[in-house]
Amino acid sequence: MAHLLNAIDRQLAAWFEARGQGAYRVGQVRRWLFAQRVAGFAEMTDLPQAVREELARDFTVWSTEIARHTRAEDGTEKLLLTLADGGQIECVLLREGPSPGLSPEGRGIRRTICISTQVGCGMGCVFCASGLEGVERNLTTGEIVEQMLRLQMLLGADERLSHVVVMGMGEPLANLDALLPALEEASREDGLGISHRRITISTVGLPKAMRRLAETDPRYRLAVSLHAPNDALRRQIVPISEKIPLADILAEADHYFERSGRRLTFEYVLLAGLNDRPAQAAELADLLAGRTAIVNVIPYNPVAGLPYRTPSVAAQRAFRQTLESRGVSVHFRHRKGDAIDAACGQLRRRSKESRVKSREPDTRGRGRPGSLALDS
Ligand code: SF4
Numbered sequence: 001m002a003h004l005l006n007a008i009d010r011q012l013a014a015w016f017e018a019r020g021q022g023a024y025r026v027g028q029v030r031r032w033l034f035a036q037r038v039a040g041f042a043e044m045t046d047l048p049q050a051v052r053e054e055l056a057r058d059f060t061v062w063s064t065e066i067a068r069h070t071r072a073e074d075g076t077e078k079l080l081l082t083l084a085d086g087g088q089i090e091c092v093l094l095r096e097g098p099s100p101g102l103s104p105e106g107r108g109i110r111r112t113i114c115i116s117t118q119v120g121c122g123m124g125c126v127f128c129a130s131g132l133e134g135v136e137r138n139l140t141t142g143e144i145v146e147q148m149l150r151l152q153m154l155l156g157a158d159e160r161l162s163h164v165v166v167m168g169m170g171e172p173l174a175n176l177d178a179l180l181p182a183l184e185e186a187s188r189e190d191g192l193g194i195s196h197r198r199i200t201i202s203t204v205g206l207p208k209a210m211r212r213l214a215e216t217d218p219r220y221r222l223a224v225s226l227h228a229p230n231d232a233l234r235r236q237i238v239p240i241s242e243k244i245p246l247a248d249i250l251a252e253a254d255h256y257f258e259r260s261g262r263r264l265t266f267e268y269v270l271l272a273g274l275n276d277r278p279a280q281a282a283e284l285a286d287l288l289a290g291r292t293a294i295v296n297v298i299p300y301n302p303v304a305g306l307p308y309r310t311p312s313v314a315a316q317r318a319f320r321q322t323l324e325s326r327g328v329s330v331h332f333r334h335r336k337g338d339a340i341d342a343a344c345g346q347l348r349r350r351s352k353e354s355r356v357k358s359r360e361p362d363t364r365g366r367g368r369p370g371s372l373a374l375d376s
Helices: 006-018 023-036 051-058 141-152 172-186 207-216 231-237 239-243 247-259 278-288 313-325 346-357
Strands: 063-070 077-082 088-096 110-116 119-120 135-140 161-168 199-203 221-226 265-271 295-299 329-332
Touching: 006 023, 023 141, 077 141, 088 141, 088 346, 119 207, 135 172, 161 172, 172 199, 172 207, 172 265, 199 329, 207 247, 221 247, 231 239, 247 265, 247 295, 265 313, 278 295, 295 313, 313 329
Parallel strands: 110 161, 161 199, 199 221, 221 265, 265 295, 295 329
Antiparallel strands: 063 077, 077 088, 088 110, 119 135
8 A cells, every 4th residue: 555645646536537636636635735734635525436435445544553652741742653664763843932812923933844854863862862773764845745644633723733843853954855755845835834934944964965965955945953063072972973074064064055044953962971061162262153043952852871961050151151251042942841861762662661661573674873874
């Protein structure tokens, strides 16, 4: 059975044409999936019953199963999804601002989804649960779209998605071929209808892939994960940077800015005693001087079994003040959903551990760290 979300228009157009049905049927199915948030063909009531039944025989909308659904008090919800081949990925819905009923004009309301692009990750950032066992495989376009639709279905009837961040498990730019068509579905008017400027693609910094994105589709926001103000420290935190100097990454970030006109974001996970000193903040400010950019500082969310810690409030404040005193725009991203292991990869890791403890046979193929070809 074909996964409909892999190529909705192409598959449906051919299917309806073969049955002598008008092309407008494609739009009907799209409306049910994206606007009406239905769970399957049976609910698409403006399609003839026989057509719905035949669609259900030929296509599946959902290729994943929800292995776990957790919700934190702050409204953050997280899904652990099991893929058809047994691999697992995570995706998150973050709620910010009042509930829509309390702010009729919608001011300050954000409903952001964070999605994954790979099973595991080959970048090996030392603080991250997702990279601990390397990358198993790239996700398909359908598996990426499916995360968005599943998360949208968690919203109340008066809520709508406002932002997408591609910052979940995996390195997004290592899977651009599948990601770009999926983001097209996010931005299309007859898709999720989310403006390109509200869609952010994160990267650890793969220069060739950054260039490719700049040349093919620079409408999205780009967030570059730095985590260190110099190459020596970055090599300790982001092992892949052994082969990729900061200067090359910043040159491509600048090129992307020229092409897109969109302010760059630089991500910096703040790790106690490692990269959180005021002198390092000053070095970071010097590194980014003259750029139209914002630095997103994320105080570390500890992962069980890893030795890294959250910096003290005083250290966070000093880091911020040093950056701001040097003219850097700073945003501190406060941790949301701590109670549900919202940091990337933690839920999947716990699930894997409990599978091992219960001796559940794991029939999946084993990925090696970095075993996917990188477009660096
Ligand atoms: S932080 Fe991102 S790029 Fe680094 S290992 Fe984790 S998922 Fe991969």
